[in-house]
Amino acid sequence: MIKRTLNDYISVDCVIFGYNGQELQVLLVDRTLTDEKTGKSEFTDLTLTGNHIYEDETIEQAAYRVLFDLTGLKNVFLDQFKTFAHPERLKKDNDRKWLIHDGRDPNKRIVSIGYFALLATQSITLEWKGRNVKWVPVSEVGELAFDHNQILNEALIALRNKIKQEPIGFELLPEKFSLTQLQNIYEVILSTELDKRNFRKKIARMKYLIPTDEKQTGVAHKPARLYVFSRDVYEKTKKELFDFTV
Amino acid sequence: MIKRTLNDYISVDCVIFGYNGQELQVLLVDRTLTDEKTGKSEFTDLTLTGNHIYEDETIEQAAYRVLFDLTGLKNVFLDQFKTFAHPERLKKDNDRKWLIHDGRDPNKRIVSIGYFALLATQSITLEWKGRNVKWVPVSEVGELAFDHNQILNEALIALRNKIKQEPIGFELLPEKFSLTQLQNIYEVILSTELDKRNFRKKIARMKYLIPTDEKQTGVAHKPARLYVFSRDVYEKTKKELFDFTV
DNA sequence: CCAAAAGTGTTCAGCGTACACCCATGT
DNA sequence: ACATGGGTGTACGCTGAACACTTTTGG
Numbered sequence: 281m282i283k284r285t286l287n288d289y290i291s292v293d294c295v296i297f298g299y300n301g302q303e304l305q306v307l308l309v310d311r312t313l314t315d316e317k318t319g320k321s322e323f324t325d326l327t328l329t330g331n332h333i334y335e336d337e338t339i340e341q342a343a344y345r346v347l348f349d350l351t352g353l354k355n356v357f358l359d360q361f362k363t364f365a366h367p368e369r370l371k372k373d374n375d376r377k378w379l380i381h382d383g384r385d386p387n388k389r390i391v392s393i394g395y396f397a398l399l400a401t402q403s404i405t406l407e408w409k410g411r412n413v414k415w416v417p418v419s420e421v422g423e424l425a426f427d428h429n430q431i432l433n434e435a436l437i438a439l440r441n442k443i444k445q446e447p448i449g450f451e452l453l454p455e456k457f458s459l460t461q462l463q464n465i466y467e468v469i470l471s472t473e474l475d476k477r478n479f480r481k482k483i484a485r486m487k488y489l490i491p492t493d494e495k496q497t498g499v500a501h502k503p504a505r506l507y508v509f510s511r512d513v514y515e516k517t518k519k520e521l522f523d524f525t526v
Numbered sequence: 527m528i529k530r531t532l533n534d535y536i537s538v539d540c541v542i543f544g545y546n547g548q549e550l551q552v553l554l555v556d557r558t559l560t561d562e563k564t565g566k567s568e569f570t571d572l573t574l575t576g577n578h579i580y581e582d583e584t585i586e587q588a589a590y591r592v593l594f595d596l597t598g599l600k601n602v603f604l605d606q607f608k609t610f611a612h613p614e615r616l617k618k619d620n621d622r623k624w625l626i627h628d629g630r631d632p633n634k635r636i637v638s639i640g641y642f643a644l645l646a647t648q649s650i651t652l653e654w655k656g657r658n659v660k661w662v663p664v665s666e667v668g669e670l671a672f673d674h675n676q677i678l679n680e681a682l683i684a685l686r687n688k689i690k691q692e693p694i695g696f697e698l699l700p701e702k703f704s705l706t707q708l709q710n711i712y713e714v715i716l717s718t719e720l721d722k723r724n725f726r727k728k729i730a731r732m733k734y735l736i737p738t739d740e741k742q743t744g745v746a747h748k749p750a751r752l753y754v755f756s757r758d759v760y761e762k763t764k765k766e767l768f769d770f771t772v
Numbered sequence: 773c774c775a776a777a778a779g780t781g782t783t784c785a786g787c788g789t790a791c792a793c794c795c796a797t798g799t
Numbered sequence: 800a801c802a803t804g805g806g807t808g809t810a811c812g813c814t815g816a817a818c819a820c821t822t823t824t825g826g
Contacts (some may be wrong), residue, residue, distance in 0.1 A: 365607040389533055389581060391585075
């Protein structure tokens with residue numbers, strides 16, 4: 281194993297979205313600053329997941345690395361959506377204390393490249409860099425560390441735009457899923473209600489969403505048919521269209 | 527005037543698009559490395575416009591600054607589209623020589639945030655940082671310095687996506703423009719041909735493209751009516767729609 | 773009067789939208 | 800048997816796409 285050097289001014293932040301069957305969630309980690317003498321905690325709050333990059337990796341690899349460390353998964357949907365470098369982005373009191381405690385220079389201008397990821401599984405490491413990791417419904421996210429509220433907001437905007445353009449909803453679901461689950465994903469992300477019949481007519485036109493012979497089991501109602509996404513078919517049917525809507 | 531410090535690892539690159547009535551163009555600057563002893567030029571090629579950021583400005587301000595230096599304009603359409611930080615992005619021989627000649631560290635990992643801009647005017651400074659500036663049709667761009675071909679490609683992709691979503695075509699045209707000019711913009715950027723009647727029906731639905739009483743003058747055919755874009759009307763009629771097309 | 777681009781309408785097919793009832797399963 | 804969510808069809812209006820001729824100007 282070669283010793284790798286961390287770059288101290290380029291970082292990636294990953295906004296990791298998940299779905300619990302009800303709500304859109306985001307993965308956050310606790311940040312507790314403990315006074316080393318008294319052992320008392322000075323403050324506790326939450327951050328997005330992220331890390332500085334290694335000098336020998338691309339920013340995309342760094343983002344995948346963060347995801348892998350948290351989930352053990354390699355094939356996760358990932359999208360670079362925006363970059364953050366405001367001069368004051370790490371200058372709040374708590375942020376400066378945290379950086380100093382962490383042995384980093386609080387005056388160094390740090391650029392962070394924002395990625396958002398869609399995770400089909402709810403199972404994650406409970407601990408990451410010694411910090412607790414947890415899912416939080418997007419609607420219940422409070423004040424975050426650094427500029428992470430802004431990053432989360434931009435990620436949500438990017439996610440909404442993306443899901444209107446490309447079929448990525450299923451990335452938040454198990455390999456086999458019901459159409460009602462998929463519809464819920466769209467409703468939750470776009471904050472709309474959709475008509476069941478119209479939604480299903482639309483799906484029927486998308487040849488890359490393929491019905492299987494399997495059905496739900498153990499539900500106290502008519503079991504739903506399960507569908508799979510075919511990337512093959514999708515890549516073939518994909519074509520650009522002229523819109524300039526709005 | 528306060529002395530401002532340039533950050534030596536965060537830069538912005540601006541892909542500045544223009545339209546000459548025929549083709550989509552991009553603004554490029556000459557890069558000639560001259561051997562200081564012999565006075566002979568070692569190589570000449572072209573780069574995008576860009577610059578490192580000042581420690582006291584945001585990346586967006588830095589991009590606007592580059593644009594202002596080149597054009598004297600402040601209200602230019604600008605969009606942050608992607609960030610580039612590949613470890614090898616400045617490591618080609620000529621690039622290393624150039625950086626060394628420029629007094630910069632060729633081994634420093636430099637992150638560049640890519641912006642694309644749309645310019646309605648063809649008039650630009652002819653010289654910028656002592657280098658020649660010129661418009662080049664996108665279709666005739668050869669091999670560029672650094673990773674600038676890649677940046678230009680991503681900018682084109684972003685431009686095509688954007689123009690399908692939002693009415694930005696007129697940003698490449700004078701304040702008053704004809705519908706044929708506008709149609710040409712779309713055809714050139716999207717590499718399609720559009721039907722004149724269908725295009726105009728679509729425009730008619732967009733209340734923010736407003737016909738004036740003025741007409742073209744000095745043309746050897748029926749003069750076209752001129753239109754203006756109303757940002758007011760646009761902001762009011764803007765609303766999201768559910769698409770997930772493709 | 774000729775060349776050049778402006779401007780205009782209709783038809784057809786596909787899609788978005790609104791809307792209500794029966795079906796299969798577990799308890 | 801009943802509660803729960805699954806699954807289906809029709810009618811209307813709008814939009815995209817295909818397509819040809821007349822009008823206005825300068826030269």
